[in-house]
Amino acid sequence: MAYHTRSNSFPSRPHPIIQEVDDHLCRLRSSEATSTSSSSVSHKLSDLHDLHDCVDRLLQLPLTQQALAQEQHQKWANELLDGSIRLLDVCSVAKDALSQAKECIQDLQSIIRRRHGDESAVLTSEARKYLTSRKTVKKVLHKALENMKSTANRSTFSSVHKEEVTIVSKLRDVEAITVSVFESVLSFISGPKSRPSSWSLVSKIVQSKKVACELEANVNEFAEVDAALKSLKSAHNQLNNLESCIQDQEEGLESLFRQLIKTRVSLLNILNH
Template sequence: MATTSYHSRSNSLPSRQHPITSQIDENLNRLRASQSASTSSSIGQNLNGLQDLHEYVDMLLQLPLTQQALAQEQQRKWVEELFDGSIMLLDVCSTAKDALLQTKECTQELQSILRRRRGVEGLGDEVRKYLTSRKAVKKAICKALKNLKHMENKLSSSSSIKDAENGAVISILREVQAVTISMLESLLLFISGPEAGSKLSRWSLVSRLMHQKKVMYEEEGQKTHEIASAEAGLRSLVKSENMKNVENVQNKLHNSELCIQDLEEELESLFRRLIKARVTVLNILNC
């Protein structure tokens, strides 16, 4: 009798045909189609798409039938796994936010210095400060990418769920996490620069998709990568000691700052969405 009751509750879970899960599938397909994005505008669009995706996920989790089913003891393992994943994604988002903020502050400081200076004397020291800061940013990003890779491996190696209806919901949530990981990988690689993929690949920590993104960076050139372009311009300016290049470098720094500001706004909105979903999952665990 208890078994019949259990299956009755399980079968009431939203299926892939439910309006909300259908919306989630549509968003997943759009993001998968653009997951090789390597420009700031396309990455920003994907972050915006992730916001919509996680909003639908929260709507799914808010459904009483979903909460009742996932609150069952049989589902606790999968809900805890989902919760652990949400914490990791929030940590990675925090790393990306810190990296963008640190790079933006250094960029703004250099712009101010370049506006005041009439020569390149002493500029090398300022650029070295910028490059040292960028090195610290890249180190933090490498660690975040390793964590994402670990999470990705854990998702792919997880055992399948036998119950068809429960499996549909859990499968959707896992697919959402997988796509979110891919989008955050793109963002982190963009912030760090095209060389990040080659460095990480020597540690066998980068997937084939991440390698493809690196190739796209190289094919499209630094003109589509505002942060890397500004960094390269600064290196060239100090090496040549030619003040004629200052205006060009200032433009690159300005473009980098605007790019960072746009990514910051999208990332902050995504961060709030992830926190909202995490609170919902925590409430389910506490039921």
């Protein structure tokens, strides 16, 4: 008599939630080549939130919890847990950078709105404060980008049957695409590299109605404000535009941050079960 043993590996047909994760990954990968405009970044953050919401549902599946709880797979689970804290750290860096920029922008807007002839020195001081803040933020963002790239692919899976790592490899794909989106976010906030400017131009923004400035072909809102501060006439409109963009990014990052925490808690619950 022939006996058939039931395989403990994952079924050949993926679970619907796994397929949903694949769909989200495909959508985000297809958007990687798009521009780093504010609308594009906001869209990526929204898609990334949906992906991590799907991941959290994937982590609630018994087959996922069984896979990650297995002793031979706990190393991978711990790596995913380490990755989750790195993603939260980068998300925090981006949130802090936006918050700092927003504060400086609101100070500038307030002074421009009530501008009088005797407030030239104050406006110049706030403009200098903003540009100095931008310089500091860029250094922080560049360091965060370098750290993220250096740690993103530092570990690999052992050689095992493909079916046994379906869930884990999918979660690693999620981590990789999340890193890619964060690179877009940090690059957007940092803005493209521009020629160094003299502080004398900053001091003249309150004395001249028009200062010649050279904008790059594909600037984003941050780069536009950096240049617009040399021309008071356009600075106010550009500041309003940038504040609106920052608001969208802050909301997207805050929502994503909460979802990343939720995912990390789910991973911790699995490992501590």
